Amino acid sequence: MSSRIAVLPGDGIGPEIIAQAVRVLEALDLGLEFTEAPVGGAAYAAQGHPLPPSTLDLARHSDAVLFGAVGDWKYDHLERSLRPEQAVLGLRKALGLFANLRPAILYPELANASSLKPEVVSGLDILIVRELTGDIYFGQPRGVRTVSDGPLAGERQGFDTMHYAESEVRRIAHVAFQAADKRSRKLCSVDKANVLETSQFWRDIVIDVAREYPQVELSHMYVDNAAMQLVREPKAFDVVVTGNLFGDILSDEAAMLTGSIGMLPSASLNASKQGLYEPSHGSAPDIAGKNVANPLATILSAAMMLRYSLNQAPAADRIEAAVQSVLARGLRTSDIYEAGTTQVSTSEMGDAVLQALE
Numbered sequence: 001m002s003s004r005i006a007v008l009p010g011d012g013i014g015p016e017i018i019a020q021a022v023r024v025l026e027a028l029d030l031g032l033e034f035t036e037a038p039v040g041g042a043a044y045a046a047q048g049h050p051l052p053p054s055t056l057d058l059a060r061h062s063d064a065v066l067f068g069a070v071g072d073w074k075y076d077h078l079e080r081s082l083r084p085e086q087a088v089l090g091l092r093k094a095l096g097l098f099a100n101l102r103p104a105i106l107y108p109e110l111a112n113a114s115s116l117k118p119e120v121v122s123g124l125d126i127l128i129v130r131e132l133t134g135d136i137y138f139g140q141p142r143g144v145r146t147v148s149d150g151p152l153a154g155e156r157q158g159f160d161t162m163h164y165a166e167s168e169v170r171r172i173a174h175v176a177f178q179a180a181d182k183r184s185r186k187l188c189s190v191d192k193a194n195v196l197e198t199s200q201f202w203r204d205i206v207i208d209v210a211r212e213y214p215q216v217e218l219s220h221m222y223v224d225n226a227a228m229q230l231v232r233e234p235k236a237f238d239v240v241v242t243g244n245l246f247g248d249i250l251s252d253e254a255a256m257l258t259g260s261i262g263m264l265p266s267a268s269l270n271a272s273k274q275g276l277y278e279p280s281h282g283s284a285p286d287i288a289g290k291n292v293a294n295p296l297a298t299i300l301s302a303a304m305m306l307r308y309s310l311n312q313a314p315a316a317d318r319i320e321a322a323v324q325s326v327l328a329r330g331l332r333t334s335d336i337y338e339a340g341t342t343q344v345s346t347s348e349m350g351d352a353v354l355q356a357l358e
């Protein structure tokens with residue numbers, strides 16, 4: 001049976017980069033069935049909502065969603081619920097996407113793009129697994145209240161609630177152990193168990209889940225130390241699993257180690273391995289429509305889609321090898337260009353990946 005892919009290009013550079021990823025997927029001849037729908041600002045302009053019911057319905061009934069990016073300054077005046085970015089949150093919620101997988105890979109050819117010394121970071125290949133639907137971001141109660149007693153009595157106070165249920169920790173731990181099992185079998189769980197009850201609970205559950213994966217070596221690190229070690233010796237990590245708040249910060253830190261946001265894919269998965277695949281960057285309205293955006297993050301997101309949702313690991317390997325080979329040939333979009341390499345457009349980069357596939 002062919003797999004159904006919902007293609008949601010979105011705004012800004014979204015349509016340009018998605019077009020290249022779809023060309024690459026089509027060239028693999030896997031019998032995928034693509035259906036396109038508007039999302040974000042484009043959907044608001046066409047149908048009055050950033051995530052119209054027809055788009056949501058398509059996503060729900062697809063095996064995977066290939067997502068470009070959403071957002072444009074021209075929609076900044078809209079009330080929050082109608083802003084393009086709400087489409088991402090709506091899709092995460094509707095599809096139950098609880099596991100965010102963000103690889104941070106620095107191809108040796110791009111080592112100079114990092115702000116770290118090439119010898120520290122060249123060849124970096126880590127995977128951050130971030131829990132996406134729990135933690136202090138969604139805990140209730142939250143708000144602003146007036147303190148009723150103690151030294152701060154009478155003052156206004158902002159507050160949030162951090163919590164994780166056992167099932168939430170277990171399911172993200174399983175995703176992380178399984179990902180680690182397919183890589184170098186090293187998993188580091190990041191928490192703040194020396195201070196936070198939620199983190200100690202997280203750690204206890206992760207240790208319990210680890211008994212099902214004796215082949216994976218589990219370690220633990222406090223988040224402040226992890227933030228330091230990511231800069232000091234990033235290659236010591238392989239797979240990192242952490243909660244929503246710490247993962248938000250660490251995954252951006254890891255992404256910036258590579259220095260090339262246009263290269264980084266991401267995946268968000270639910271319990272039935274249905275997933276939303278998108279580049280880690282935004283819609284880059286400053287360069288939209290100019291055929292200069294780097295399509296590789298989106299093409300690599302398509303490879304993740306094949307690996308994690310469609311059970312097509314060999315095809316994913318082929319795409320990743322093709323990307324590696326165009327970089328080795330010295331082809332660069334403007335964001336990763338340096339002297340001595342050849343600057344190409346978005347579509348020329350797509351052409352080169354197609355050629356490398358052959």
Ligand code: NAD
Nearest residue numbers: 069070071072085262281282283284285286287293294335
């Ligand atoms: P951005 O990632 O869109 O752009 C940051 C910088 O990186 C810009 O200079 C841009 O030109 C460059 N850049 C990004 N992707 C690139 C690529 N593929 N090739 C070459 N250069 C690239 O972040 P921003 O400017 O903060 O946000 C722009 C819009 O994107 C906002 O509306 C924001 O809300 C939205 N956004 C959307 C998502 C998403 O769709 N998931 C994520 C982040 C930001």
